[in-house]
Amino acid sequence: MRVSRRGAVDPFIVMDVMEQARLLEASGVDVIHMEVGQPGTGAPEGARVALAEALERPLGYTVALGLPELRAGIAALYQRWYGVDLDPSRVIVTNGSSGAFLLAFSALFDAGDRVGLGEPGYPSYRQILKALSLDPVGIPASEANRLQPVPSDLPDDLRGLIVASPGNPSGTMLDHEALSALIAHAARRDIAFISDEIYHGLHYDARAVSALEVSDDVYVINSFSKYFSMTGWRIGWMVVPPDHVRLVERLAQNMFICPPHASQIAALAALDCIPELEANRAVYAENRRLMLEGLPKAGFTRIAPPDGAFYIYAEVSDLTDDSLRFASEILHGAGVAVTPGLDFDPVRGGRWLRFSYARGTDDIREGLARLQAFMAAR
Numbered sequence: 212m213r214v215s216r217r218g219a220v221d222p223f224i225v226m227d228v229m230e231q232a233r234l235l236e237a238s239g240v241d242v243i244h245m246e247v248g249q250p251g252t253g254a255p256e257g258a259r260v261a262l263a264e265a266l267e268r269p270l271g272y273t274v275a276l277g278l279p280e281l282r283a284g285i286a287a288l289y290q291r292w293y294g295v296d297l298d299p300s301r302v303i304v305t306n307g308s309s310g311a312f313l314l315a316f317s318a319l320f321d322a323g324d325r326v327g328l329g330e331p332g333y334p335s336y337r338q339i340l341k342a343l344s345l346d347p348v349g350i351p352a353s354e355a356n357r358l359q360p361v362p363s364d365l366p367d368d369l370r371g372l373i374v375a376s377p378g379n380p381s382g383t384m385l386d387h388e389a390l391s392a393l394i395a396h397a398a399r400r401d402i403a404f405i406s407d408e409i410y411h412g413l414h415y416d417a418r419a420v421s422a423l424e425v426s427d428d429v430y431v432i433n434s435f436s437k438y439f440s441m442t443g444w445r446i447g448w449m450v451v452p453p454d455h456v457r458l459v460e461r462l463a464q465n466m467f468i469c470p471p472h473a474s475q476i477a478a479l480a481a482l483d484c485i486p487e488l489e490a491n492r493a494v495y496a497e498n499r500r501l502m503l504e505g506l507p508k509a510g511f512t513r514i515a516p517p518d519g520a521f522y523i524y525a526e527v528s529d530l531t532d533d534s535l536r537f538a539s540e541i542l543h544g545a546g547v548a549v550t551p552g553l554d555f556d557p558v559r560g561g562r563w564l565r566f567s568y569a570r571g572t573d574d575i576r577e578g579l580a581r582l583q584a585f586m587a588a589r
Contacts, residue, residue, distance in 0.1 A: 220338035225553040227536065233547040243578035244570055246548040248379065248522065250440040251570035252491050255484035257439065258279055258477035270472040274528045275464040276456075277304025277448070278472075281479045285448050288482060292411070293421045300330065301450050303459055304470045304478075308409050308434040308447040309335065313466065314341050315430050315449060316371075317561035318459050319403045324370035329360040331524065333407070340580040351558065357383040358515050358524070362396035372397050375407035375517030376419055380555045380565035382410075384518040387420045395424050405430045410520040412438030412488070415496050419519055428505075435474075437520070439481045440491060446474035495521050498568035498575045505579035506566065509586045524552070528562040537566060545585035547578045 228246045236242050253259075268499060276282065279299070286299040299486035305311040312335070320326060322344040328336045330349040340347040348369060352358045358381040360374065374386040385393070390406075397404040406422035406429055422429045453460055463469075481488075502523050505516065515525035531537040534551035542548050552563025568575050 215440060217342050217344055219339050223334055223336070223338070224518070224535070225550045228542070228548055228550055231539070233383065235542070235546075237547050241546055242542070243547045243574050245566045245568070245575075245578050246405055246550045247569075248266050248437070248520070248563040248567050249442050249569055250437065250491065250521075251574070252440045252442045252494075254444065254477060255439065255487045257483050257484040257487075258439075258481040261480035262473055262477045264472070264478045270476075273469045273472050275460055275467070275469050277302070277470055278475045278479065281475050283450075283480055284482045286568060289421070289423060289450075289504060289512075292418070293424050295423045297423065297450065298453070301456060303449045303451060303456070303463065304475060305449055305463070306467050306470050307445040308331055308407070308432050309339075310445075310449050310467060310470070311432040311434075311449040312336070312339050313343075313564050314459050314462050315432065315451075316340060317466075318451075318455060319430070320345050320370055320403075325366075325368055326362070326371040326373065327365060327369045327402075328373045329375070329378070331378070331380055331552065331560065332357060332373075332557070333375060334554045336373050349458075349556075349558065351556075354515070354526075357381070359383055359385055360393065361389070361518075362392055365396065365402075367393060367400070369400070369402050370402040371405060373405045373407060375409070377410040377413065379410070379520060380522050380524040380550070380563075382517030382520040382522045382524065383515055384417075386412070386417075387424065387536060390420050391425045394422060394429060398426070398428065403430070403530065404428075405432065407432050409438050411432045413492060413521060414496060414519040415499060416518065423450060426540065430455075435478045435481060438488060438492070439478070439480065439484075440488065441474075441481060444471070444474040444477060446470055446478045494572060495568065497572055498570075499523075501572070501575050501579060502566060505583065509579065509582040511564070511566075511582075521567055523566040523568065524555075525564050525566065526562060527564050532561050534561050534564055541582070541585060545581040547581050547585075550566045
């Protein structure tokens, strides 16, 4: 049977690394997971309790935009975190942030449009764009600009721009001035601006700035996966300009019908579980401290400044120019799974590795000890 060229996307390398690690574990090898950006904790207790209670009544379709009370709760989060007065009608609950990207790209772009994305960056942006017959344009961000794009990096023929702060894999953030400069540049050139804010809440000094603090004429995407520790629940949201709500609603009705009812109930309760979530963030802060102390001892000395998220992105050109092979050597030689930079930057990523510190602190300590021993013997 024939296939579409739109299906010819690249693999998500971190998922391949996870599978290699799983096979090793199935053979009896103990593996420390520093590859995947998944919290080591589960959904907050309040979320689990709320769902358990909800199972006593039928769970079915909700309206396509999501439960009104959840949309209102998310809007209240913007007031609490950023001081932004957000109309809940602009909040659209989605099937994870991935569902939000599908909706955003479908609403904003026509086939063949060129959409810019900073590199290094989340690899699925590129592949989702390709699958929608759009043209992803990698924008190499410099170390001098903390691996974040700046207006002078952008070509003139873009129809859209995706920016993530904190970034994946770097963890670097854009301050208000830098984010405002990008949004203003996009507005002057009629470039649709999409802000990926999935790691908001996970900061270690200054908080992240939301694009909604700068402009209402943007798309903002977030998720319950990271700060709220609910990856497997596949529940996220997006905020769109008021005149785009019905456009996105029609797409959501036809693409997804609605987000999972059960996950929406849990997400609503999770919004009130701040003490537990802040305790998780304190664990990440300690893990970050250990990584910044321990990775240089293993020989990984060139590190992007990790302002947020739970990643360390390390330049390893003094050790290899083939991060895929190097990551495999580390997995099989040290029993530590890490992600090759090629996932995030197809041009320069052969010289970078990403280390996740999302798991428990004991795992981080053990992983660092293994890395130090492996590199000393290499």
